[in-house]
Amino acid sequence: MRFSDQFEARFTEMLTHYPTKRSVLVPTLLYAQDEAGFLSDEVITEIAGRLDLTELDVRNVISYYSMLTTKPRGKFNVQVCRNISCLLRGADELIEHCEKKLGIAHKGTTPDGLFSFEEVECIGACSWAPAAQVNYDFHENLTAEKMDRILDEYRTKVQ
Amino acid sequence: MADSPKLVNLTVDGKPVSAPAGTLLIEACKNTGIEVPSFCYYPNLSLQGACRMCLVRVEKMPKLQTACTTGIAEGMVVVTDSDEIRQARKSMVEMLLGNHPLDCPVCDAGGECELQDMTFSYGAAESKFIELKQHRDEQQWSPVVYFDRPRCILCYRCVRVCGEGMDVWALGVDNRGAVSTIVPNQKDHLECEECGMCIDICPVGALTSGAYRYKTRPWEMKHVGTTCTHCADGCKTTLGVRRAETGMEIVRGDNRDKSGINGDFLCIKGRYGFDFCNNEDRLTQPLVRRGGRLVPATWEEAFEVIGKRFKSIVDREGGRAIGVIGSTRTTNEENYLLQKFARLLLGTNNIDHHRTADFPAFVAAIHGKSNATATMRDVYNAPAILLIGNDPTDEHPLLAWQIRNNVRLHNARLYIVNSRPIKLRRQATSFTQVPSEIDFTTFLGGDESRGSNVAREGWNTLREKLRAEQGLVIIFGSEIFGQGIQALAKFAASVPGAKLVCLGDYANSRGAADMGLYPDLLPGYSPISSAAKLHQEWKTLPEAPGMNIPQMFEAAKTGQLKALYVIGANPVGRLNILHSGLNNTFLVVQDMFLTETAALAEVVLPAANAYEKAGTFTNTCGDIQILKKAGDVTTTKPDFEMIVRIADAMGFDVHKLVPFGHGVHADMGQSRGAQSGEADQHSVWLEANGLEPKVSPFDPMAILDEIQRLVPGYDVSRLELMAGNDQHTSIAAMGSGSVQSPELIVPAKNNLFTSGTLGRYSRALNSVIENKDPEPAEEVSAD
Numbered sequence: 001m002r003f004s005d006q007f008e009a010r011f012t013e014m015l016t017h018y019p020t021k022r023s024v025l026v027p028t029l030l031y032a033q034d035e036a037g038f039l040s041d042e043v044i045t046e047i048a049g050r051l052d053l054t055e056l057d058v059r060n061v062i063s064y065y066s067m068l069t070t071k072p073r074g075k076f077n078v079q080v081c082r083n084i085s086c087l088l089r090g091a092d093e094l095i096e097h098c099e100k101k102l103g104i105a106h107k108g109t110t111p112d113g114l115f116s117f118e119e120v121e122c123i124g125a126c127s128w129a130p131a132a133q134v135n136y137d138f139h140e141n142l143t144a145e146k147m148d149r150i151l152d153e154y155r156t157k158v159q
Numbered sequence: 160m161a162d163s164p165k166l167v168n169l170t171v172d173g174k175p176v177s178a179p180a181g182t183l184l185i186e187a188c189k190n191t192g193i194e195v196p197s198f199c200y201y202p203n204l205s206l207q208g209a210c211r212m213c214l215v216r217v218e219k220m221p222k223l224q225t226a227c228t229t230g231i232a233e234g235m236v237v238v239t240d241s242d243e244i245r246q247a248r249k250s251m252v253e254m255l256l257g258n259h260p261l262d263c264p265v266c267d268a269g270g271e272c273e274l275q276d277m278t279f280s281y282g283a284a285e286s287k288f289i290e291l292k293q294h295r296d297e298q299q300w301s302p303v304v305y306f307d308r309p310r311c312i313l314c315y316r317c318v319r320v321c322g323e324g325m326d327v328w329a330l331g332v333d334n335r336g337a338v339s340t341i342v343p344n345q346k347d348h349l350e351c352e353e354c355g356m357c358i359d360i361c362p363v364g365a366l367t368s369g370a371y372r373y374k375t376r377p378w379e380m381k382h383v384g385t386t387c388t389h390c391a392d393g394c395k396t397t398l399g400v401r402r403a404e405t406g407m408e409i410v411r412g413d414n415r416d417k418s419g420i421n422g423d424f425l426c427i428k429g430r431y432g433f434d435f436c437n438n439e440d441r442l443t444q445p446l447v448r449r450g451g452r453l454v455p456a457t458w459e460e461a462f463e464v465i466g467k468r469f470k471s472i473v474d475r476e477g478g479r480a481i482g483v484i485g486s487t488r489t490t491n492e493e494n495y496l497l498q499k500f501a502r503l504l505l506g507t508n509n510i511d512h513h514r515t516a517d518f519p520a521f522v523a524a525i526h527g528k529s530n531a532t533a534t535m536r537d538v539y540n541a542p543a544i545l546l547i548g549n550d551p552t553d554e555h556p557l558l559a560w561q562i563r564n565n566v567r568l569h570n571a572r573l574y575i576v577n578s579r580p581i582k583l584r585r586q587a588t589s590f591t592q593v594p595s596e597i598d599f600t601t602f603l604g605g606d607e608s609r610g611s612n613v614a615r616e617g618w619n620t621l622r623e624k625l626r627a628e629q630g631l632v633i634i635f636g637s638e639i640f641g642q643g644i645q646a647l648a649k650f651a652a653s654v655p656g657a658k659l660v661c662l663g664d665y666a667n668s669r670g671a672a673d674m675g676l677y678p679d680l681l682p683g684y685s686p687i688s689s690a691a692k693l694h695q696e697w698k699t700l701p702e703a704p705g706m707n708i709p710q711m712f713e714a715a716k717t718g719q720l721k722a723l724y725v726i727g728a729n730p731v732g733r734l735n736i737l738h739s740g741l742n743n744t745f746l747v748v749q750d751m752f753l754t755e756t757a758a759l760a761e762v763v764l765p766a767a768n769a770y771e772k773a774g775t776f777t778n779t780c781g782d783i784q785i786l787k788k789a790g791d792v793t794t795t796k797p798d799f800e801m802i803v804r805i806a807d808a809m810g811f812d813v814h815k816l817v818p819f820g821h822g823v824h825a826d827m828g829q830s831r832g833a834q835s836g837e838a839d840q841h842s843v844w845l846e847a848n849g850l851e852p853k854v855s856p857f858d859p860m861a862i863l864d865e866i867q868r869l870v871p872g873y874d875v876s877r878l879e880l881m882a883g884n885d886q887h888t889s890i891a892a893m894g895s896g897s898v899q900s901p902e903l904i905v906p907a908k909n910n911l912f913t914s915g916t917l918g919r920y921s922r923a924l925n926s927v928i929e930n931k932d933p934e935p936a937e938e939v940s941a942d
Contacts, residue, residue: 056344060331 001046007031011050021051025061029068038072066120074109074116076154078102079133082119085126090143094130095119097144101151114155169235178231185213185226188239195239196248196277198362199314200227203568204323207315212277214247215239223247245281253283255312258292259363266310268364270377274312300349302926303369303431304358306341311365313339317357324424326563326585327351341365352911353927354556355430359413359423370431370923371411375401380410383789384418384883386776388488388666388769389428389914391515392535392557393778393885395419396429398770398789405443406791409433409770420535420782420885426556428914431923433770436790438920441751442765443794453753453763458796458804461762466808468745468761469505472721473809478507478701482711482720485512485676486727486798487665488917490774490786492859493798494667494674495682495866496816497726500802503697504811508678508687508705509720513728514904515664516779517640518672522684522896524648525659531651531891533632533658535780539565541658543572543628547647548596549636549662550581553910555779558634558662559583574625578638591621596638604646626654634660637906641898663779664907665915666769670777673870673888677899678705683870685894692869707903715744725749726798727766729916731756733905749798752920765795768917772797774859775880782885783875800857819861 003011010031014024025047032043039062048055062068080098082091099105102115109116125131128140132147139150164179171188178187186202188195198210206228214223218236223244226237238244255274263269278284295308315332318341322328329344329351343349358366380399387394395418399411412430417423435441445461446453456464472480483501485494494512501510525531538544538561551559559582565571566586575587576599584590593599598609602618603625610618625631631654635647644661651657663669675682681693687704694700706714708730714720722745731741732755741759748760757763769776771790777783796804806816867873872893875886907915912931918924 054328054331054344056328056331056342060333060342063333064335 001042003032003035007035022053022057025051025053025058026065029058029062033068037075039068039070044070072109072113074114075158076114076134077116077118078151079118079120079123081121081123081125081129081131081133083122083126085129086131089129091130094132094142094144094147097147098151101148114158115151167231167233169231169233169237171237172239180231182231183227184215184217184224184229184231184235184237187231188215188226188237193239195226196280197227198273198277198312199316201316201319201360203564204316204319207319210312210314211251212248214244216241216244248277249281249283252277252281253286256283256286257288258309259312260292260294260309262310265373266364267367267372268310268361272364273362298347299369300343300347301351301353301369302930303353303355303427303923304343304349305367305369305372306343307365307367308340310363311341312363313341314362315341316360316362317341317366320356320360321351323567324560324564325352325354325356326582327354330357352552352556353427355425355427356423359415359425359430368431369926370434374410375399381407383787384414384416385770385787385789386666386784387425387429388776389432389917390426390555390557390909391663391665391668391779392421392555393666393776393780393782393784394421394425394429394557395784395883396425396433398433400789400791406793407789409436409790418883419784420778421557421560424557424560427911427927428556428918428921428924432914432917432921433790434923435751435917435920436768436770436792438752438922440753440920441792441795442753442757442763443792444765446760446763448761453758453760461764462804462808465747465762465805466810469722469724469747469805470809472745473505476721478505479509479703479705480719480721481505481507482509482706482714482723483507483511484708484711484723484725484728484730485510485671487513487515487663487668487671488769489667489671489727489798490769490772490859491667491670491674491777491783491866492774492862493726493802494671494676495870496799496802496862498675498682499697499816500806501724502681502700503816504806504809506699506701508701508703509711510676510705511678511708511711512671512676513665513668513708513730513733513907514672514899515668515906516637516661516672517644517899517901517904518661518663518669518890519677519680519684519896520641520644520898521648521659521661522890522893523898524644524896525651525891526893526895528652528891530656531648531659532781532887532889533634533660534782534887535561535778535885536782537632537658538562538634538660538780540569541565541571541630541632542569543574543625543631545574545576545625545631545633546583547576547600547633547635548578548638549634550577550579550583551634551662552582554636554664554907555662556911558660558779562586572628574621576621589621589624591617596636597640597643600635600639600643600647600650603650605649606646622650625650628654629656631657632660633657634662636662637664637904640901640904645898660780664909666778667776669779669781670775670783673777673781673873673890673893674866678707678710679897680894682866683872683893684890684896686897689894696865696869709903712740716740718743720744722747725756725760726802729754729756731759732916749801750916751795752916754916764801765792766801767792767795767797771795772799772859774799775863777888778885781872781888781890783873783880783888784885785880785883797857797859799859799862803856813856817856817858817861818865819856819858 044055044058048058080095104117107118123133130142131140166177167180168177176191185195195213197213199207208225208228213226215226216238217224297307299305318330321330329349333342358368380401382397384397387396396412397414398409400407401410412433444455447456485497498510563586566573572588575590724747726749746760747762748757749764749766750757774786775783807813872889912924912928
């Protein structure tokens with residue numbers, strides 16, 4: 001299992017921040033997921049080994065956090081907020097629109113592996129509701145048309 | 160021991176309570192007789208605060224507090240029962256019952272379920288939930304462990320006992336909130352030590368065992384607390400027995416009452432390995448060889464055949480033509496009786512047993528020293544432990560538990576010296592890998608010629624550390640024998656307060672040794688030449704040393720050994736002796752199964768096992784404990800009775816063998832079963848009133864009298880023993896011992912899932928072995 005040099009540098013640095021090794025588990029998982037796309041068995045074995053944890057321990061933590069996943073996702077993970085502010089400003093319609101447009105439901109991935117879609121809890125962008133997050137990018141004050149444009153932009157990005 | 164912490168005073172429900180600083184509120188309440196309910200709190204495990212059942216009102220605190228995570232403080236005023244508290248607890252029960260299936264009538268835990276009890280106490284009979292219950296199918300995680308997810312109340316006791324108590328860490332929690340669930344380490348199955356701690360600690364029926372599930376209702380069983388018959392650690396086990404066609408069937412083993420040296424600990428063998436008793440291959444009637452084949456016979460016929468042959472051989476050729484091999488799984492009383500039978504009746508010292516440790520050398524090394532040996536309880540409390548050789552996790556599960564939890568709960572320092580990287584090194588302060596353990600003990604004893612320069616430097620540092628320890632317990636395996644033990648004892652004598660433990664392998668290996676199953680040593684390790692006390696009692700004793708096991712078989716081959724009497728042992732299976740070697744020897748075997756040895760016999764007598772008889776066992780530390788009859792296969796007999804019957808068939812006055820009640824004629828032949836007749840009810844009554852019957856020649860307690868009188872170091876409190884408490888015998892008070900030939904010591908090499916002959920006939924143990932290794936396993940060595 002090989003990670004990037006940047007990952008390794010971060011990992012080594014993080015270890016110095018805490019008195020116990022297991023404290024760096026969550027950020028390590030997040031960085032590993034950013035690189036590998038998801039947390040495969042291989043990644044889990046590697047990280048468990050590095051931090052002297054059982055694989056079971058690592059899996060338990062992954063399953064606790066909805067941002068961590070053990071299943072492959074699309075290249076772009078579209079997360080539409082469904083909490084109260086967004087709901088009041090049309091999140092339901094937006095979610096329905098995304099599902100139709102992408103042809104997938106909550107937690108689904110398009111057959112070309114480009115997009116995944118999920119409804120998420122508050123992403124902290126209430127002032128600009130309805131809001132969505134694609135990977136780490138925020139998109140705010142969304143409408144169906146705006147969402148279409150954003151998704152198309154991501155599609156052209158890869159081509 | 161550190162200074163006792165200062166007492167803190169508080170008020171609970173208007174009563175003044177004081178407890179040492181640092182005590183948890185829930186414990187302080189319990190100690191004064193106030194029960195605060197809880198699911199997740201479990202003594203000696205980390206705190207969880209998950210179930211919210213132990214909520215109490217603490218004055219000046221804004222909300223109800225969890226008594227299991229609140230430490231006591233000076234002047235605290237606590238209320239544990241009020242309308243507010245009852246309502247809070249009721250709401251918790253109601254929530255737990257929200258998705259809990261109401262399958263109590265078929266659930267294993269029904270009748271001994273903490274959720275049932277809690278519902279009964281707090282009455283959450285009505286539910287505000289109208290949603291459908293979320294059903295999940297039950298899962299089988301191993302041959303032993305089943306999981307029924309909807310029954311789980313997420314107290315995490317199983318997760319904690321597996322990790323913290325067992326150091327296995329095979330259970331975890333996936334997800335969060337309402338969808339949290341207990342999961343096994345291999346996604347859909349468990350890879351673990353299969354100890355079953357998780358099952359017994361489960362307050363509900365979420366975790367159930369393959370051995371017991373759906374077999375019976377708890378209230379249909381009778382429970383008998385006795386001593387485990389597998390390894391040499393001597394765990395107390397409570398066997399649940401139920402009427403069966405053949406007598407009383409054992410259906411469950413656990414130790415939920417936490418009595419005994421093991422508390423609630425049991426390994427897989429103690430918990431599920433009792434099923435050899437019910438194996439269909441079990442011998443249920445005497446067999447006598449006629450026309451070359453073993454055919455069923457009556458007990459009378461069998462005893463007559465044996466009595467006649469033994470008598471004619473003794474009369475014609477004397478005792479030296481007969482050999483006796485005893486067992487490491489029969490009781491002290493049976494072992495003592497057997498050697499008395501051999502020496503007094505047969506007039507021979509040809510007696511031996513399967514030796515797994517050099518106890519005679521141990522006695523010789525510590526002879527006359529006081530407080531030289533540690534108890535199993537000491538291992539849990541000692542401030543420091545030195546473990547040389549052995550792998551207790553596999554071979555001595557209780558010892559490993561005591562060591563692990565001593566380190567975890569009392570910060571004991573553990574020093575390990577081993578040729579292999581054993582699992583307990585994870586708890587060790589220092590782990591020293593050595594090419595051979597005996598080199599290290601020789602070094603400790605002062606002979607610094609062995610080992611490399613670099614190694615010796617490390618050993619020296621370790622030795623200095625060990626010398627500075629107060630109350631060190633030194634535990635050593637069968638890697639250390641003879642002079643090695645001498646060297647170790649010499650070192651121990653130089654460390655103030657140091658105590659020793661010598662590890663043998665079978666349930667009563669130590670007892671067999673203590674009771675004199677040696678050709679050159681009498682009970683209590685007295686050399687045969689210097690046994691004045693026994694001479695006085697028995698009048699005649701054979702003077703010449705006898706033959707050991709290999710010598711007996713050699714003598715059988717050359718035709719000098721005319722008869723061999725084997726009890727609960729399988730030397731043929733173990734020592735690989737050619738069948739033809741025994742062709743001209745009259746072989747009598749008492750066993751539960753037709754072992755390789757039994758198959759060659761002229762007469763085979765079906766024996767009861769340790770779960771089916773009374774008596775005592777001495778564990779490897781020297782702690783003596785009582786056995787109580789739990790199971791019963793009515794067509795078998797305890798070895799004790801069979802020895803007496805053979806003596807009787809030889810025309811011997813059995814009063815000289817067993818000093819039972821003079822002139823009393825009662826209970827003859829009926830005193831075996833705890834459930835099988837009027838005589839037994841009589842014995843139950845006697846026992847309930849703290850009386851010992853001793854009116855029958857088959858009563859082991861009559862021999863225990865003699866043991867306590869004649870074997871030094873066994874003069875323990877009979878009262879404590881009868882009460883079910885472990886008593887430490889003093890091996891250092893015994894005879895002078897002797898150094899034995901090391902080739903005679905054959906370690907059992909049992910692991911967690913094997914147990915000699917018993918293991919071969921245990922379905923539970925075999926199913927785990929097959930599950931772990933689908934390839935046909937190599938035949939395990941039999942005892």
